[in-house]
Amino acid sequence: MSDQDGVTPLWRKIIVNRFVLVPATIAVAIVLWNLYVSTHDHGVVAGRVVDADGRPVAGATVVLWVLNFTTYVEKTRATTDSAGRFVITDNDSHNIRLAAEKPGIGRSARVPVRLYFRAQDVELREALMLSGAS
């Protein structure tokens, strides 16, 4: 027995070693991540729709596609308000695509959105831009 063994308390020797600290750190990270997920998984996808000049488009139809194994299928639709904002509240996927359309103004490209977990609440950073009359 070394002097160090005589001084160090038993609980410290049991707890402060890599076989405990590393799994404990991983466990804490998992718990924190799951807490974050459970508070941010309401399936809300929000964003804006603008025209080619950057002005909000009211009454545009936004379509949400979700990945169904190998292909994307339409999940739901929403309509923009007077400020060009839309909110979809029932997304349950982690791999989605969004596109907007309004007759007379045009349609946007289909934008892929990757999420870190299913039904993650997300606010699109870039607005869906309509271009080319449909």
Place this chain on the structure above:
Amino acid sequence: MHRYPRWPIHLALIGVSFVMLIPFYWVLKTSVTGENIFAYPPSILPKAPHPFYYVDVWYYIPFARYFLNSVVVSALAVVANVIFNAMAGYSLTRDFRAKPFVLLLFLSCMMVPFQATIIPAYLITGKLGLLDSYWGLALPQCSTIVCIFVFKASFDAVPRSLIDAARIDGLSEWRIIWKIMMPLAKGAIATNVILGFIWSWNNFLWPLIVTRSAEMQTLPLGLARFLSYQEDTTGALYAFCIMVLAPGILLFLLAQKEFIRGLTSGATKG
């Protein structure tokens, strides 16, 4: 003072380590970029890395379930390995009439591939009613001959006088193993834990045969299932590989000091 400079050796070792780490780096890089592995010229650094292939793997297959199955089976195999191999290893340090025959039997059995014994192993597991169960998955891996010899080498290094003293003090053989030998064989235990874990973790053929329901499948079977699902698998496949490899690498890194000590114990005498 060393007689010769050591930097050439270190330089060579760094070079060899670098070469051996390249495949791991490539797998890791592809798992965060999804780049075509046959692209030429290859890009050394990842371009626009992202973690979404890992997310895909998590949701495409029941990864958590497979992971749990692998953890449970590996834990059973590791615990059984340590207990049974220690008992067998200790017995081989004792003198008994058939010891040379037993040693020869063990060594010769190491040459028999598992594929050759898989039918009797399956029938025995079936007779025991353990098909499609955790115990059935772990059963053939509950003891391995290599690990028995690791324990034997470690126990051989313990002075005979120590065991004699314990016996004079009234300890039974059973208690000598657990009270005297095992605390002195931490390296062998670590080696058993790591090898038992990795062999069980990576095992594909036995789980493929012994499992019937999807809920009992382990990660290697999940990998095969994943490959059959997906066509464009580059990024997600490599992400899956990283997720399967990570626990084994972590365990090895945690216990590598004891692992090396266990492998080299008994290599020298005196």
